[in-house]
Amino acid sequence: MSYKNFPMVPRVIFGRGSFNQLSDIIAPKRLSINAPFIFLVDDVFKNKTWLTSRIPTSYDDRIIFISSKEEPKTSQVDELVEEIILKTKERPSGIIGIGGGTLLDLAKAVSIMITNEGETKNYQGWDLVKNPAIYHVGIPTISGTGAEVSRTTVLTGPERKLGINSDFTPFDQVILDSELTKDVPTEQWFYTGMDCYIHCIESLTGTYLNAFSQSYGEMALELCKEIFLEDSLTKTDAQEKLMMASWHGGMSIVYSQVGVAHAMSYGLSYLLGTKHGIGNCIVFNHLEEFYPDGVKLFKAMKKKHNIVLPKGICADLSDRELDIMIKISLSLEPLWENALGENWKKKITPKKLKELYQKM
Incomplete structure (x- = not known):
């Protein structure tokens, strides 16, 4: 009998207002001033300054707003990775997903695909990822999916809907701030x-x-x-x-x-x-x-x-x-x-x- 040896999220911070510590948490992870943090944020927050004004960007850091109206797709991950690589001078310091399961799954997938060659669809399945992902942080703004803790990122590909299940998928850091869920319908x-x-x-x-x-x-x-x-x-x-x-x-x-x-x-x-x-x-x-x-x-x-x-x-x-x-x-x-x-x-x-x- 072989037992599963699963990675856990190594660091988690919990509590209302803990989002304010994001700057302190990611600062030591910055690789250089040319290696930006990329924030993937649910576009429902586009005009909600109570959240966006607190996202700690500096240097060439970027916020990319993404609609969560549709389930995440492998082709969408490929496009995001290409856009990030083309517009950054150096490999990003990290990917930070802020939103529900869709945004968290996209953040996990993008962080994996920045270090792994080819198309995302080729990694749908179990333990197909060869190289560790770059540093990635998950910040849920709605509760229930469990995407913040799981070792999978569920994606719809050209042929099937299946996750990238791997030891490199889980977040390096999760911030559980329930205040961020206050506007959920x-x-x-x-x-x-x-x-x-x-x-x-x-x-x-x-x-x-x-x-x-x-x-x-x-x-x-x-x-x-x-x-x-x-x-x-x-x-x-x-x-x-x-x-x-x-x-x-x-x-x-x-x-x-x-x-x-x-x-x-x-x-x-x-x-x-x-x-x-x-x-x-x-x-x-x-x-x-x-x-x-x-x-x-x-x-x-x-x-x-x-x-x-x-x-x-x-x-x-x-x-x-x-x-x-x-x-x-x-x-x-x-x-x-x-x-x-x-x-x-x-x-x-x-x-x-x-x-x-x-x-x-």
Whole structure:
């Protein structure tokens, strides 16, 4: 039996206002005055000076605003890397991602591709990265994806949606400042929070479960129940706790795996461009057969927060389009094995998946 030897994020700072320490944190990492820090920032903050005015730029440092309306793509990473290399005199000192899962995944991917040759799509998979990434920092402004802690960067490529899973992917530094999540709209807060909740359910009910995953998953699940079902929390407490739930939920799947909802939502995302959080919710809503208790609780949370999920998103799809989603979904073998065991191919067939997609 060989055990996974995973890297952890070596440095993390937690607390409201900790974003103000970014300058002190990155200053010692500057390689030279010609080696800039590149800040990749969600463009929802473009006119929000309460955040942008605090980004510590000096010398040739650059802020690149990026829309998070679409899931990150391998081609987008290639374009960013090319732009950064062409416009900097020396290799950058570091990449700093400020935003949700999309921006954090882009920051991880860009930091890897600056030191690795070829196209990003060639690194989609497990342990294909040869050279260490440059220094990279993750600063989440929404909680739930676990992207701040994971060793993967989920990207949509020309042929599939799959992460760059490698020991060089995790951030060198993470800043967890829950104050940065204060403007997140309710629906977005719910969908991304449910990504964390679904991580927990899929990890805790999976065949890959072990004490490492279980301890993190149970902690995150309890926090999710508190945040989404109880009324006693102040807004600040809820923000802090969701940030911790996201971290623990991400850690829970580091040593196990996700399951059916993620495998199917990758199909939706690849074909329809459905964002990850809402895609997970749309799928999970129909998975009573696999996660009866988890789905029941999910529906209670959905009702409490008056969330209405889109319906009929697969209603007009052709058989060919459905087949594309089914193929993408079934290609994620570790997820199915975690959910259903080694004989998963006997339990989930293309026909069964098609029926499930057609309900959505």
